[in-house]
Amino acid sequence: MQAFFSYRDAKGENFIPLWELRYMEADSNYTLFHLRNKEKKTATGCLCSHFKQLENLSFFYRIHNSYAANLLYVQRIENTGTVILTDGTQLPVSPAEKEKLNEKMRSLSLCEIFPFLVLLAMNPPQAPSTKTQGEK
Numbered sequence: 001m002q003a004f005f006s007y008r009d010a011k012g013e014n015f016i017p018l019w020e021l022r023y024m025e026a027d028s029n030y031t032l033f034h035l036r037n038k039e040k041k042t043a044t045g046c047l048c049s050h051f052k053q054l055e056n057l058s059f060f061y062r063i064h065n066s067y068a069a070n071l072l073y074v075q076r077i078e079n080t081g082t083v084i085l086t087d088g089t090q091l092p093v094s095p096a097e098k099e100k101l102n103e104k105m106r107s108l109s110l111c112e113i114f115p116f117l118v119l120l121a122m123n124p125p126q127a128p129s130t131k132t133q134g135e136k
Contacts, residue, residue, distance in 0.1 A: 007043040022073045026066040064094045
């Protein structure tokens with residue numbers, strides 16, 4: 001099972017621990033990676049190309065044309081077609097995916113997600129970094 005999500009930017013290859021990645025958001029020809037500490041990372045390329053790394057993991061799901069969510073952070077799926085994450089973030093769910101998402105949430109196996117639950121518990125969220133390169 002993979003533990004990191006990787007993406008390239010102008011500085012090189014970057015790695016995000018999967019337990020830190022809350023959701024991904026399409027933004028034109030860019031993808032925004034929303035992390036547990038509220039930090040955002042940006043990479044060139046469409047959401048579909050980045051999601052290909054995660055589509056074989058049972059706890060990441062493409063909930064909308066513009067969003068893919070880490071299901072470990074989903075607290076509620078509202079009747080209105082909105083997903084509420086554990087931090088209160090609201091994400092839209094496409095009507096075609098709403099029932100599939102409900103079923104996916106009901107069928108997640110503890111065996112599939114247990115390693116990441118342990119990592120979440122062992123790694124409290126860190127505040128976003130405010131230092132720039134070269135600062136101590």
